[in-house]
Amino acid sequence: MRIALIIIGDEILDGLREDENFRVAKKYLKNKGSLDLLIFVRDNLNELKRVLNFVKNSFDIVLTSGGLGLTPDDITLRAFSEAFNLPLAKNEKKLEIVKKNIERVNAIQYTNFIDELSEGLSGSTPIENPKGVAAGEKIKIENTTFYILPGVPKEFEAILKIILTDFTSNKRINKVEYEVDEKEARLIKVLREVEYNFNVKTASYPPIHEKEKLKIILYGNGWLKEAKDYFENTLKNAKIPFKEISPSHTS
Amino acid sequence: MRIALIIIGDEILDGLREDENFRVAKKYLKNKGSLDLLIFVRDNLNELKRVLNFVKNSFDIVLTSGGLGLTPDDITLRAFSEAFNLPLAKNEKKLEIVKKNIERVNAIQYTNFIDELSEGLSGSTPIENPKGVAAGEKIKIENTTFYILPGVPKEFEAILKIILTDFTSNKRINKVEYEVDEKEARLIKVLREVEYNFNVKTASYPPIHEKEKLKIILYGNGWLKEAKDYFENTLKNAKIPFKEISPSHTS
Structure with missing residues (x-):
């Protein structure tokens, strides 16, 4: 099983923040297969679209981390939508997850944005986020399954734990x-x-x-x-x- | 000026070693321009060839780190050669640098391999390596200038200091x-x-x-x-x- 990880955000490349999610991914993927490629990319729509096209069909699984929020620098779903020509539309299951999350974390501020938070890529399956508000998404595009996760490390880790059962274990080489x-x-x-x-x-x-x-x-x-x-x-x-x-x- | 960094080697992706060269690159490139993309790739010839083709023409400068030694997992020059159809041939300036380096570090063991160490990409300019044996290389391919550096952090850093004067400084944005x-x-x-x-x-x-x-x-x-x-x-x-x-x- 070939796996790539894409970490999205200016903050790492600009040195404003140390990455933690590569460490988290290494830990959880250890027995599932090798991590074959790791890319750090900016919050730049065109750059991210190019990267998504580059990894498609070369990996069985691609994990992305970051850019699922609602501030203007959060461009991950839009990049997927434009790169793979998939409309963004309200997803009922995503809406359910987001509503539950807003209640759980008491995040009254998000209620204004609940329509946007419940938009997903057409054909994707929403993934629970036990530690935050924004839901993740899973979508298979040709031969590659993309798991689109939030970048906040505790959320990234919590969701990784959930999806890990999806991954078949690799035969370990001698x-x-x-x-x-x-x-x-x-x-x-x-x-x-x-x-x-x-x-x-x-x-x-x-x-x-x-x-x-x-x-x-x-x-x-x-x-x-x-x-x-x-x-x-x-x-x-x-x-x-x-x-x-x-x-x-x-x- | 758009800059990408490619760090080559299984050891980082497998968690055998923490990367240091991203930190080094950040430090030296700080005032030269943003680092726009960072890729960690395995010692895998085809994977690296694909990555090299991906970054070509999308960046002004691409730095690579690692894979310049003589053990079988060192495949960087071969990947460049095959990706861009550039023959590898003995380079007199590289030979000179390598001879001097072998003398300096007293590395009698390398004399058997001096012919291989003096092979370079056709059209490249060798770069001094003040801390090790293998020389770096600089080569312009279409719109992108590649700097091919060794991965040992003290060598990577020493060469980065040398080539930094090549880079034009970016206007800082407000x-x-x-x-x-x-x-x-x-x-x-x-x-x-x-x-x-x-x-x-x-x-x-x-x-x-x-x-x-x-x-x-x-x-x-x-x-x-x-x-x-x-x-x-x-x-x-x-x-x-x-x-x-x-x-x-x-x-």
Whole structure:
């Protein structure tokens, strides 16, 4: 299952605020599939429309975060509507959710805007928002299911918990992780041999802080057991210290 | 000047590592122009090629971070080469930089790979790397100038300092910022009026932590002075407490 996350809002790109929703998404999606792409985009209608078209059909699931409010910088539903030619119209289920939410949070100020808050993309399914007012939406466009969520982290998290049951769990790929006490440059050859001979993938993360060690990962559906043996033996023969840090190489 | 940043590497998306280069980029680009798009993409050749094609011609400057090493997961130059049909070939200036770097850091292990490290995109200009071995590259493709930088944060930062003089400074737009002690919902109308009547843009950031207040920004090249007066008077009349937190509304 391929997943993309789009976080909408000037505040992150301008450094006015640290993003929290990527962290939240990572936590909840951990066992569901890899997050394959993460995009931060401004509250800019045309930019967001371009991004939505870019991710459509390249991912099974796209989560968006932000821009569901009623201030002029909230442009997410309009962007979906224009990008995919879907009219916005009053949605009875959305109206129900919003009414209930307004009552729950005592948000008398929203009653003036209840008509707007109950507008949804034609063909979408509203999603409950247990922590705020605006409802989320789920809509399948060609091969991609979009989950349109509010950006306030506690609302984003609460809705993510609800929709998570929708996601099928990914088969975990086999993986071995190592810490290696050596410069990356001395491992280039063995990593290339591992990829070439055993049809597994390798990843190499050089330390960027003191105390960190080079991290090497072998993974995938090739001959991982044989790759592991070959990699470890090569390191031992070269007297390069290493430590396996993965719990095990089974799934 | 429109700028995009592409951060390449599985480690961020998998949560193995926190990104640092967005923070670094924000710091250095602050006075040069807004960062308009930020993309985190995996070490996946096809995904990266698609992303490169997506940003081409939509931004004046695109910075990429990561994937310039020699392990099999380093695929950035190959992605550029295939995405834009640019052959990779030995570059004499890159060779010079790399030789000097290897000497400087005493990286005897890299001498085996010096031929590969001196390969560059045809038509690119190599960029010094004062903190590491691999050189960066600058290449203009149609209307977009790409700066291809290594991902190790100290190298990314050091090169960013060098290339920053290339970037023309953006005219700063006029801006007034406020903290307002009220729910966002009660300001929807006045923000819409401000946008409609004075041709300025507004942004609204509800508090996400306790103690935070709603932040409102009015900005742009419309009648900002008049918009400011109108906004402040409306709040005063409604007895809504607010505080201007921008140093001033001039550029």
